[in-house]
Amino acid sequence: SNIRVIRHLISIKDLADDELRSLVRRAAYFKRIFKANDQEEFLENHMKLLGRTVGLLFSKRSTRTRISSEGAAAFFGAHPMFLGKDDIQLGVNESLYDSVHVISSMVSCIFARVNNHSDIRELAINSSVPIINSLCDRFHPLQAICDMLTIKENFNCTQNKIKIAWVGDANNVINDMAIAALKLGMDVAVATPESIEMDEEIVAIAKETSARTGATVLFTHCPKEAVKDANVVVTDTFVSMGEEYMYQAKLKQFSGFAVDAELCKHAAPDFKFMHCLPRHKEEVTDEIFYGENSIVFQQAENRLYAAIAAIDVFVNRKGNFAFE
Ligand code: CP
Numbered sequence: 570s571n572i573r574v575i576r577h578l579i580s581i582k583d584l585a586d587d588e589l590r591s592l593v594r595r596a597a598y599f600k601r602i603f604k605a606n607d608q609e610e611f612l613e614n615h616m617k618l619l620g621r622t623v624g625l626l627f628s629k630r631s632t633r634t635r636i637s638s639e640g641a642a643a644f645f646g647a648h649p650m651f652l653g654k655d656d657i658q659l660g661v662n663e664s665l666y667d668s669v670h671v672i673s674s675m676v677s678c679i680f681a682r683v684n685n686h687s688d689i690r691e692l693a694i695n696s697s698v699p700i701i702n703s704l705c706d707r708f709h710p711l712q713a714i715c716d717m718l719t720i721k722e723n724f725n726c727t728q729n730k731i732k733i734a735w736v737g738d739a740n741n742v743i744n745d746m747a748i749a750a751l752k753l754g755m756d757v758a759v760a761t762p763e764s765i766e767m768d769e770e771i772v773a774i775a776k777e778t779s780a781r782t783g784a785t786v787l788f789t790h791c792p793k794e795a796v797k798d799a800n801v802v803v804t805d806t807f808v809s810m811g812e813e814y815m816y817q818a819k820l821k822q823f824s825g826f827a828v829d830a831e832l833c834k835h836a837a838p839d840f841k842f843m844h845c846l847p848r849h850k851e852e853v854t855d856e857i858f859y860g861e862n863s864i865v866f867q868q869a870e871n872r873l874y875a876a877i878a879a880i881d882v883f884v885n886r887k888g889n890f891a892f893e
């Protein structure tokens with residue numbers, strides 16, 4: 570029979586520590602190839618999915634994820650098809666179940682940006698090709714792979730213990746970032762406002778990962794405590810896509826949570842500031858966002874290499890993480 574187990578990229582939590590390490594290393598490898606612009610290497614990669622297609626099933630807006638996944642498909646010679654929520658029958662005339670059966674019969678993989686995590690699960694269960702979670706309400710694995718690459722580019726992680734401080738919402742981005750960092754042995758401190766708690770499953774996985782790798786994890790409601798001696802300070806919007814109706818209420822809950830120069834005085838002197846983008850004025854001052862410690866645009870560019878690595882590992886290599 571031709572039944573095989575398909576590896577999907579749904580959350581960093583589904584990856585073994587070494588699999589995550591492989592993906593990040595793979596992203597760094599493709600960044601070198603991309604930048605070197607060696608024609609032979611480009612052509613070799615370009616042949617891998619030449620004449621095939623990649624579906625981008627997006628029910629929410631996107632700049633980085635769309636551009637990086639379309640770019641990644643093009644890198645391997647595949648034609649990317651953007652399937653926005655107003656472009657196809659899904660949701661209006663056709664169920665998710667029927668749509669994924671049809672789409673996956675024709676494409677090499679599906680990048681899917683949805684609202685509910687349960688939709689990602691339903692896609693993965695019913696797809697005949699890999700599903701790459703391109704953001705749902707619980708996870709954002711491509712962002713976490715990119716962020717780990719960006720941290721590795723800025724710090725000597727083998728010689729130094731890196732501490733990451735998140736000051737912000739308990740959301741999709743930190744869920745995968747915290748697990749990713751802990752898997753790679755980095756310390757993680759998360760500060761969320763009083764009434765906003767991290768998801769219990771994420772806390773449990775974080776603690777279990779911390780016990781295994783020796784990296785420490787702290788969940789607090791005090792931004793200063795989280796940022797103390799941190800090498801990386803990171804935040805994200807206070808109001809995620811789909812939560813727009815909560816804007817006023819959330820803004821109040823997040824008073825005192827903006828990342829500014831005063832807060833960053835508690836970080837390590839050579840700290841770096843990160844943000845997955847898009848950025849809003851509320852969560853970080855211009856001084857920090859555009860300041861000398863900020864690596865946000867390097868981070869954004871690295872989304873391309875994370876997407877290339879994801880297609881390479883999950884599609885070209887059919888979930889085989891062992892290289893050279
Ligand atoms: N960071 C990120 O996912 O950005 P987009 O929403 O623009 O894709």
Ligand code: NVA
Pocket residue numbers: 704740741742805806808809810845846847
């Ligand atoms: N937490 C944000 C991330 C955007 C890339 C959101 O879900 O809208």
